[in-house]
Amino acid sequence: xxxxxxxxxxxxxxxxxxxxxxxxxxxxxxxxxxxxxxxxxxxxxxxxxxxxxxxxxxxxxxxxxxxxxxxxxxxxxxxxxxxxxxxxxxxxxxxxxxxxxxxxxxxxxxxxxxxxxxxxxxxxxxxxxxxxxxxxxxxxxxxxxxxxxxxxxxxxxxxxxxxxxxxxxxxxxxxxxxxxxxxxxxxxxxxxxxxxxxxxxxxxxxxxxxxxxxxxxxxxxxxxxxxx
Amino acid sequence: xxxxxxxxxxxxxxxxxxxxxxxxxxxxxxxxxxxxxxxxxxxxxxxxxxxxxxxxxxxxxxxxxxxxxxxxxxxxxxxxxxxxxxxxxxxxxxxxxxxxxxxxxxxxxxxxxxxxxxxxxxxxxxxxxxxxxxxxxxxxxxxxxxxxxxxxxxxxxxxxxxxxxxxxxxxxxxxxxxxxxxxxxxxxxxxxxxxxxxxxxxxxxxxxxxxxxxxxxxxxxxxxxxxxxxxxxxxxxxxxxxxxxxxxxxxxxxxxxxxxxxxxxxxxxxxxxxxxxxxxxxxxxxxxxxxxxxxxxxxxxxxxxxxxxxxxxxxxxxxxxxxxxxxxxxxxxxxxxxxxxxxxxxxxxxxxxxxxxxxxxxxxxxxxxxxxxxxxxxxxxxxxxxxxxxxxxxxxxxxxxxxxxxxxxxxxxxxxxxxxxxxxxxxxxxxxxxxxxxxxxxxxxxxxxxxxxxxxxxxxxxxxxxxxxxxxxxxxxxxxxxxxxxxxxxxxxxxxxxxxxxxx
Numbered sequence: 001x002x003x004x005x006x007x008x009x010x011x012x013x014x015x016x017x018x019x020x021x022x023x024x025x026x027x028x029x030x031x032x033x034x035x036x037x038x039x040x041x042x043x044x045x046x047x048x049x050x051x052x053x054x055x056x057x058x059x060x061x062x063x064x065x066x067x068x069x070x071x072x073x074x075x076x077x078x079x080x081x082x083x084x085x086x087x088x089x090x091x092x093x094x095x096x097x098x099x100x101x102x103x104x105x106x107x108x109x110x111x112x113x114x115x116x117x118x119x120x121x122x123x124x125x126x127x128x129x130x131x132x133x134x135x136x137x138x139x140x141x142x143x144x145x146x147x148x149x150x151x152x153x154x155x156x157x158x159x160x161x162x163x164x165x166x167x168x169x170x171x172x173x174x175x176x177x178x179x180x181x182x183x184x185x186x187x188x189x190x191x192x193x194x195x196x197x198x199x200x201x202x203x204x205x206x207x208x209x210x211x212x213x214x215x216x217x218x219x220x221x222x223x224x225x226x227x228x
Numbered sequence: 229x230x231x232x233x234x235x236x237x238x239x240x241x242x243x244x245x246x247x248x249x250x251x252x253x254x255x256x257x258x259x260x261x262x263x264x265x266x267x268x269x270x271x272x273x274x275x276x277x278x279x280x281x282x283x284x285x286x287x288x289x290x291x292x293x294x295x296x297x298x299x300x301x302x303x304x305x306x307x308x309x310x311x312x313x314x315x316x317x318x319x320x321x322x323x324x325x326x327x328x329x330x331x332x333x334x335x336x337x338x339x340x341x342x343x344x345x346x347x348x349x350x351x352x353x354x355x356x357x358x359x360x361x362x363x364x365x366x367x368x369x370x371x372x373x374x375x376x377x378x379x380x381x382x383x384x385x386x387x388x389x390x391x392x393x394x395x396x397x398x399x400x401x402x403x404x405x406x407x408x409x410x411x412x413x414x415x416x417x418x419x420x421x422x423x424x425x426x427x428x429x430x431x432x433x434x435x436x437x438x439x440x441x442x443x444x445x446x447x448x449x450x451x452x453x454x455x456x457x458x459x460x461x462x463x464x465x466x467x468x469x470x471x472x473x474x475x476x477x478x479x480x481x482x483x484x485x486x487x488x489x490x491x492x493x494x495x496x497x498x499x500x501x502x503x504x505x506x507x508x509x510x511x512x513x514x515x516x517x518x519x520x521x522x523x524x525x526x527x528x529x530x531x532x533x534x535x536x537x538x539x540x541x542x543x544x545x546x547x548x549x550x551x552x553x554x555x556x557x558x559x560x561x562x563x564x565x566x567x568x569x570x571x572x573x574x575x576x577x578x579x580x581x582x583x584x585x586x587x588x589x590x591x592x593x594x595x596x597x598x599x600x601x602x603x604x605x606x607x608x609x610x611x612x613x614x615x616x617x618x619x620x621x622x623x624x625x626x627x628x629x630x631x632x633x634x635x636x637x638x639x640x641x642x643x644x645x646x647x648x649x650x651x652x653x654x655x656x657x658x659x660x661x662x663x664x665x666x667x668x669x670x671x672x673x674x675x676x677x678x679x680x681x682x683x684x685x686x687x688x689x690x691x692x693x694x695x696x697x698x699x700x701x702x703x704x705x706x707x708x709x710x711x712x713x714x715x716x717x718x719x720x721x722x723x724x725x726x727x728x729x730x731x732x
Contacts, residue, residue, distance in 0.1 A: 001592060002587075002588065003581075003582060029591075029592050029593060030591075030592055137587065138587055139587060139589075190426070190615060190617045191425070191426045191727065192423055192424055192425040192426045192427070192617070193423075193617075195425050195426070196423065196425065201425075202425035202426045202428075202429045203429055203708070203724050204720070204724075206426065206429070206723070206724045206727035207719075207720040207721075207723035207724040207727070208723070209727065210687070210723040210724070210726040210727055211683075211723055213690075214683065214686050214687060214690065220731075221582075222575070222581065222582035222615070223444070223445075223582065223615025223616075223617055223731075224582070224617070
């Protein structure tokens, strides 16, 4: 999963949960598990469809997530009892996922991705398929862009900002927050870049960014700051 | 006839007296034996001493010679016993006379000359008030020690003349340490590094408060270049510090011949192939490792995630205590190792995670595995975490003119003044920098006002910070306040400190 995929999930999933949807995903590491996680963080319920038997021993991390899903009122389902994961089990899982969901959103898919199989299945079942467009330079957006280009999926454009995951905190008023907010409202920048563009010392910018984070107005990812 | 000369043995940085007893017996077959737990190098002194005496136009007695190095249970290593043994043999065969408070130390060459020998500074510090005879090439090390009479010896012949009241060797004059201390030559000036304002700011804070710093960024973003510029903003060594560092370099034999002092703050950058013994020190008679060679200076670990885990874990004790204890069957030694850790890592195996143009090809699992290579306890001991992003050159050239970028010299003067503030603050405590503060010092010197305290608590809550990082944030805020010439830690100081918290 790229940073872009991560941000897309954070933008889409909370909105869907708020609208009362249950998130169905495939429980693989990457976008799948992140979608489960974000859904639960927002208080939503989620269904994980396994690509292996229900009693197959998973890794520690995966056990933790699956337990959490159940604790949060979700489901972990599989069509087998003790099947080990292998090449053919995943397309079978994709079919179940497509059937369970009302609509399908493909967040990221490389040219040969399992997500594309799910998309095909969903189309066959007459489900609505959405794809999130990505940069044409990114290999993991090739599949999604192709779905759109071939008319198999609709472009998923979310113009509504996602609800804030964290309640804003009262941290008093900053003096020139507008300047920084204006700069990062449509792109992620690192503190050095912000300081350079505003022609202000980086120490000052750093302090201001901290306060904005605590207020919940911006977020930091990989050293870059984004508007929430 | 029996002659006694004095010399020394080093165990770590501790110097002990060794008495060299030489007996030239009238009875028995001619022979030459050395006893007293002598190592291989000391055993071989027989050949060097015999040849050197003969080649100096002196007479090697063709009798039964027994050399005893006392105390008998202390292991002795190195070539430094050549000179006391040679002098003992000459004295025992009535070719010269020696008096009580003369100490001999040095390795002989086959032609009777003396070679540069490591550890001379420790000899001088040990031999207060007496005379020491040391190789001329290493004698300058001893010149910085007061009260000791240093006689630089060129060769055995000159020494014999001197001791027999012939032509005298000129005693070395004492050199004050502060005259020798100099600024480090720098590979780069910080003003040559484009952009990276935040990383530079973090380096300034690290240098001012002695904080450990880790820089994360893609290849080519300038991490190594920034690190190489670090010596240029470090404050000069204090005389007492210089002596402390020189002791370590003297025992390691890393001082150049003729050099008297480590004049600059050390900057060590071991390659990631280093072994645990190489980093913390080792050997049967343990020598200092990189952590000790970086004492009071900077230890730079480039590509920190590539270092073997064992090596990184071994840094924990020195990072916490500022000393390193090395225990071997033969010896138990303690070396000082109070260094500033400067580390550079890539964000992921391919290096391009978060890069604006190049795509990162690593899977989440690979990234997680890579991040786990540096253990939590190590990261928890690093005060400043900073992201170095890749810089697009064309963006830099037009947005900022060169004159606005502060040079290393300007930054260094800020560091020096912040260090002065700290020296004043800690004059009654046994610490020098903010980073060395223990919790009691933090409580005493880092009062936070209500609002600052509240923001810190909010941040701790929000980012799930540990108790250790709580205190670390306060220490960093203290340094930022010192750089700002502020007695109190203000809200904006704390807010800036929060920028450098641990992110992974």
